[in-house]
Amino acid sequence: MIRVIFAEWRKLRRPTLFLGTIGAALFFTGLTSTFLYLMIDSAQGNSDRGRQVSREMLQLAGGSVYGFASVGGLLGIIALCVFAAQTAQEYTYGTLRNLLVRQPGRIRILVGKLIAMKIFALIMIAISAAVSIAISYFLSDKAKVSTELWFTSDGFHEIGKTLLNVAISVVYFGIIGMVLGLLLRSPISAISIGVLWILIIENLLGAVKPVFLKWMPGNQLTTIAQGGSPDISYSHALTLGTSYVLVGAIVATVLFSRRDVAN
Amino acid sequence: MTSIAISAKDLSKKYDSGFAVSHANFEVPLGTICGFVGPNGAGKTTTIRMLLGLITPTGGTAEVLGESITHPEKYLSRVGAMIEGPAFYPALSGEENLKVLATLGGFPIERVGELIKTVGLEGRGDSKYKTYSLGMKQRLGIAAALLPQPRVLILDEPTNGLDPEGIQEVRDLLKKLASEGTTVFVSSHLLSELELISEYIVMLRKGEVVFAGPIQDLFLMQQPFILVKTDSQSDLQKIIELAQADGHKATIRSEVAHIEGPAEWAGILNRKAFEAGILITQLSPQMPNLEETFFEMTGDRK
Numbered sequence: 001m002i003r004v005i006f007a008e009w010r011k012l013r014r015p016t017l018f019l020g021t022i023g024a025a026l027f028f029t030g031l032t033s034t035f036l037y038l039m040i041d042s043a044q045g046n047s048d049r050g051r052q053v054s055r056e057m058l059q060l061a062g063g064s065v066y067g068f069a070s071v072g073g074l075l076g077i078i079a080l081c082v083f084a085a086q087t088a089q090e091y092t093y094g095t096l097r098n099l100l101v102r103q104p105g106r107i108r109i110l111v112g113k114l115i116a117m118k119i120f121a122l123i124m125i126a127i128s129a130a131v132s133i134a135i136s137y138f139l140s141d142k143a144k145v146s147t148e149l150w151f152t153s154d155g156f157h158e159i160g161k162t163l164l165n166v167a168i169s170v171v172y173f174g175i176i177g178m179v180l181g182l183l184l185r186s187p188i189s190a191i192s193i194g195v196l197w198i199l200i201i202e203n204l205l206g207a208v209k210p211v212f213l214k215w216m217p218g219n220q221l222t223t224i225a226q227g228g229s230p231d232i233s234y235s236h237a238l239t240l241g242t243s244y245v246l247v248g249a250i251v252a253t254v255l256f257s258r259r260d261v262a263n
Numbered sequence: 264m265t266s267i268a269i270s271a272k273d274l275s276k277k278y279d280s281g282f283a284v285s286h287a288n289f290e291v292p293l294g295t296i297c298g299f300v301g302p303n304g305a306g307k308t309t310t311i312r313m314l315l316g317l318i319t320p321t322g323g324t325a326e327v328l329g330e331s332i333t334h335p336e337k338y339l340s341r342v343g344a345m346i347e348g349p350a351f352y353p354a355l356s357g358e359e360n361l362k363v364l365a366t367l368g369g370f371p372i373e374r375v376g377e378l379i380k381t382v383g384l385e386g387r388g389d390s391k392y393k394t395y396s397l398g399m400k401q402r403l404g405i406a407a408a409l410l411p412q413p414r415v416l417i418l419d420e421p422t423n424g425l426d427p428e429g430i431q432e433v434r435d436l437l438k439k440l441a442s443e444g445t446t447v448f449v450s451s452h453l454l455s456e457l458e459l460i461s462e463y464i465v466m467l468r469k470g471e472v473v474f475a476g477p478i479q480d481l482f483l484m485q486q487p488f489i490l491v492k493t494d495s496q497s498d499l500q501k502i503i504e505l506a507q508a509d510g511h512k513a514t515i516r517s518e519v520a521h522i523e524g525p526a527e528w529a530g531i532l533n534r535k536a537f538e539a540g541i542l543i544t545q546l547s548p549q550m551p552n553l554e555e556t557f558f559e560m561t562g563d564r565k
Contacts, residue, residue, distance in 0.1 A: 007367035014354060094350030097317055098407065101344050102368040104316050104335040261317040 004112025072225020076173030087181030349404030397424030
């Protein structure tokens, strides 16, 4: 197993992929965290879907990671793309046959790849969290937000809790990407279908009938990152999100372990 | 310990469209070079994939190094393979691609540098795979197959895209490996190349094994033949009639008379042609070669 993780890491650490992914994560993190403070008095809102996050909310113990929690869904989509591409490319490049000749244990290959990609995602999350907290801290003064409670024990507890929630959300998004990659065997199809569903179709369905959002997988995972939302409770999102991910993972694993490798 | 490197018993793979491989039976002794030949779509790659545990057979069994192909983990650490051409990550260098596989297989990373030299990619190992020519990609594929210091080496078209010098290098490399005890199971369209190096042949046609055994046995099954050219088509026809009158099977292929018969009969034919006033411009007794035999046995002559 450890050999699979190290082998996968050799692919993940290449500069264009590693720095490109971290760069994209930092761009969205920076943008979200900056808007939260710079547009604090804007009538158009300072958070996603035009929501208003007040000074009072940002001054709470969890204020330092509010921006980071808001970007969790976008970090998840980045993870979905990376996991999907890294999995599906083995089919398009024909490299899966090389991997399976060197490591015939298919489940081992799958789990090893997943662990390596989880490590990659956790690094991305840790860097994004640090940058988001730093931006929040530096902009708090300008936005007249007190940071008194941010670095108390309650504040650190909130940071830890948010990190965990974002990590669960991002890894779940990644697993969905991996499942799509295994099922569709094409990076372009896997990424486009995944992103289209989460960013467009779920929102369209939600606009038609808001109650749908309570059952949509992408929305559950975003809600996990945010630690719950006014419309969906954290426990509902976690239970439903975990169920979706589990079902997808089981189907993909069974298919992967039994399917002939003919390309 | 078994003396057989690869054996297949009634090995079959059936798809909805029919059998890709049907009841294949063959054995490849340890330490030999075995040519695996057949027309396109004959089932060579499917057979190779089944031997490597990539495709599950729908019938029959096979063993590699005495282990059943249902448990590829028991033998693949001693098997090197290149299937249907090289396949690597374009954004990684050749060296890094090999390191991925070396890490995965638990082979020493230092071996990567040695293999880069062995296959003649010295100086280009750190270039990205996507910048490689077809020949270089092929060389990298062979290097990857050699990573485990294999006891059985399975190569699917290893000389594709190589220049004549490269082909000769691969031929020498395979001979060297076989002399060191490695069993080489190699498919190629270059039958003349296979004939030069193979001691064994497995021949497939439409998913069925039409021959499996020592290459000499294959040639013994074939008749020697005589090629005859004349000045005119009518003379060629007369040559065919003379041969058939003497009980020899004769046909015209590409304006050349192709007569089955031993080399000694060429002199008799020459005399008979002279007496009949036929001017022979070329008379050439031939021993069967792999290419001719292949066409005869697979019926794949275009």
